């Protein structure tokens with residue numbers, strides 16, 4: 210437990226000792242802020258038009274701040290996470306391999322699981338700060354409209370779990386190469402595949418389709434954005450994270466086996 | 469304390485080390501000697517559980533490096549050859565981090581850190597980030613992290629490389645003082661270092677063990693093919709031919725030309741006739757030359773090392 214905590218703190222500290230955390234968080238917030246502004250501005254223009262010309266209301270059958278701002282904002286945030294989180298995770302093991310520090314780390318009396326979980330938690334720390342900084346957007350929405358609180362809460366739970374899944378996969382990708390760019394491309398590419406997999410569900414037979422649909426991030430995210438906290442979706446992320454951490458432990462272990 | 473048995477490591481098809489066997493007693497300082505690419509680092513990486521061996525066994529303090537890796541790692545301090553450190557940490561912060569990972573008691577961490585910082589003369593850089601340090605200071609930080617938990621076994625891969633002369637002396641005496649209580653394996657290319665601080669030497673070449681012995685024994689063993697230096701006043705050509713005629717002398721050469729025809733000659737004796745040296749002075753006396761100096765030339769560890777390593781190749 211102490212080892213886990215020490216590695217967690219070290220990782221957190223090294224994010225702040227380098228410009229990585231600052232740059233990633235800033236770009237993420239700029240993107241989120243910009244899209245939030247767009248969504249919000251569109252919504253208020255439309256609301257204004259509807260107010261002056263009630264006839265238009267029929268076109269917008271759901272003139273509702275939750276539908277028009279909150280939900281799209283969550284799916285935008287998940288997209289930005291898809292782009293930014295591989296940048297956070299790519300250095301985790303690759304850097305240690307390249308600089309050789311892994312040689313010392315793995316010869317300390319520390320369990321592989323403590324190393325991986327410590328790094329995972331360090332990344333989660335930065336990620337948590339990152340998404341907490343988007344809360345003001347929702348506060349603004351709350352001030353100017355009446356969004357459904359349930360949707361916001363479950364949306365955040367969904368984002369958080371999804372981020373954890375992205376991070377676990379990213380750290381795994383970085384454990385199989387000593388090149389940070391390769392790690393980033395690997396994790397971005399495979400995350401994108403998981404993201405899009407659901408689209409092909411329609412034309413891949415029924416049984417394969419339902420598997421694809423289950424494996425894809427999309428439907429699970431969609432449930433959270435609807436305000437539904439389903440154990441099945443939560444389980445999906447937990448299994449995903451566990452599987453990545455398991456693979457990660459295997460790669461470290463195989464290093465000890467095969468050198 | 470350390471038992472290595474038939475250790476073999478292959479990198480794919482390439483040779484790492486081949487059938488290496490040796491033991492190190494508790495409290496001993498063992499020097500690991502060999503040319504570049506001999507397999508020193510490979511052996512140390514296996515001993516420190518960083519890498520598994522292809523075959524063979526290695527035990528530290530009774531624990532197998534493969535089966536009981538965690539127990540082994542609790543008991544060692546390791547300084548890798550490239551001294552990989554986290555460049556974005558300050559020296560004391562880094563040492564506290566390592567102390568924690570190595571299981572130093574929470575209440576002792578601060579005390580241990582200041583202790584090793586004194587030992588490795590690091591107080592001058594206590595505010596600096598490791599990335600800003602010079603090579604020598606990095607080396608010292610590397611040594612400090614190896615020592616931080618006061619481990620039973622120290623494995624140091626070229627510990628004095630990159631240090632200034634004064635620091636080399638200090639670190640050597642530090643390592644020497646650790647011996648007795650601690651078991652130390654260190655690899656080096658600096659041969660006097662081995663005779664200075666090691667009780668035993670392992671010479672390894674192209675992955676194979678060439679010799680295991682004390683530095684003194686190694687020297688004595690090889691000095692049997694002795695060389696003698698004489699300084700004689702007399703005509704050079706005649707001295708060369710007369711001395712060369714003595715039974716048991718294999719070669720005579722001029723080592724140094726001096727004034728008044730007094731030259732220094734190097735005489736090599738045949739391996740099995742090392743007492744032929746006693747026949748040299750009578751020849752000189754008979755010829756009425758003056759004998760200014762006569763002494764055996766010891767082989768330095770360098771000579772022995774080169775000899776062992778090249779002999780190995782001829783075989």
Ligand SMILES: Nc1ncnc2c1ncn2[C@@H]1O[C@H](COP(=O)(O)OP(=O)(O)OP(=O)(O)O)[C@@H](O)[C@H]1O
Pocket residue numbers: 479482483484485502503504505506507508509510511549
């Ligand atoms: N990761 C690796 N992959 C393939 N071959 C390797 C690897 N590491 C070492 N070798 C090979 O194993 C042999 C022994 O290397 P090792 O690093 O143990 O030598 P060394 O005695 O430490 O040399 P030096 O004095 O240069 O440090 C060399 O022939 C080297 O090329």
Ligand SMILES: [Mg+2]
Pocket residue numbers: 508509510549625
């Ligand atoms: Mg080496």
